[in-house]
Amino acid sequence: MEVARFWRTKGQRYQLVGEVCPSCGEKIFPPRDVCPACEKEAKTPYTFSGKGEVYSYSTIYSAPEGFEKYAPYTVALVRLAEGPLVTAQLTDVDAQDVKVGMPVEMVTRVLREDGERGMVVYGYKFRPVCANQGAAAQQI
């Protein structure tokens, strides 16, 4: 049981909390404390919008230990609206419908379960943004 390991990254996994560099304004995810753009210290928390688009994707047929029961599942590099790339699973979408450039948004889902008495690890996944979802929300 790696309780502390999962607990200390809950901010990034549940809410996409990264950092913003106080020196150059670079938005950073995952958090890394030293700005990759200007190499100065960057520890100011910044919560990302969760909006982005698919940069690349792959459907996994041969899964690592602990993920076998989910296979096949689709993973992606997502370009967040604020700039960084993030690696995550896609959800609520058929593999054959995924395209490079497809708009997606972050949701919180179960990443893995370690048996009946083990931990349930939650984290971010991304799902397609419905074309008319925004319009529906505006009508309300």
Add this chain to the structure above:
Amino acid sequence: MRDVSIIGIGQVKVGEHWDKSLRELGYYALHAAMKDARLERIDSLFVGNMLSGELTGQEHLGAIIADFAGLKGVEAVKVEAACGSGAAALRMGYIAVAGGMADFVACIGVEKMTDKQNASVTSALAMAADGDYEALHGLSFVSINALLMRRYMHEHGYKKEDFAPFAINAHANAVNNPYAMFQAPVTQKQFTEAKMIADPINLLDSSPIADGAACVIIAPTAIAKEFTDRPVRIRASAIATDTVAVHDRRDPLFLEGGAISAQKAYAMAGVGPHDIDLFEVHDAFTIMSALSLEAAGFAPRGKGVALALDGEIGLSGRIPITTMGGLKARGHPVGATGMYQIVEVATQLRGEAGANQIKNARLGMAQNIGGSGATVITTILEGF
């Protein structure tokens, strides 16, 4: 700094060695290399290995192999840099001999992968990636390379089958390598129909899980001829790093670590890509061959696959790669792979490559890659 040469090489056949343990594999390669160099004693031993703890329950490899080989009291440590562990071990040995701290150093690469089931090995290999931000999300190491391949196809307009020449070339060359795991050719049809692992990467884009060990003995060039008629000079050895996670790279399709380590190596040797007679690329996946060729300056951005399609990577092409089968067909025992590459380049430069001999080969290069480009070791060797 002293000039350094390889005075002995040794390797075991890559494969599924159910009957041999990790320490035995390491010892066989070491013994073969010491015999080749007519040596009975070494000063230091560097063991390149990635996953011994995870896959065989054994760490502390320096001492365990030194002890098993009967080298009582010798300096011995393990070197780990994921799939780049093998060439990293050579780099450490090179520093020791060049710096005058040791005269005779054995550098081994060894890996034992077939004691565990497939899913366990897949998880273990994902440790080369970012544990918290890639592997935790269910990404296999294959899938990370698949993300690169898909984007490469998208940006440069290639089709999946365009990558076949890398696998076909590697298998064709492995036919004549008695140490290769797969001494059999593959066809374009087999490539197209192979089982998908992580779309678009299929089984024939991928190098196989295997057991293996390879070893070189290095010594100062000034005394190399006392031990061998065919010493091979180390003209350059350079390591560079990049972000471990692919998502942290400004441009995921450019192996910056590969470019930096190649540039360092070229500067050290005073040569350029046009001087290199053969290039052992880290073809863990077909996409890695393309990215490595581009990073090392053999093809412009997006043209690595075109180089293969134009037939320039074969034994008589402009830049022969994977001349003894590469990771794809010789096999990819991860921590041992970098040392197999060195042994193969040395074999070519000694003129011992048989049917696969590159004519008049003088300068050979190897690029060993840890992770998806996070650690890259470029080595340039010269035959006498």
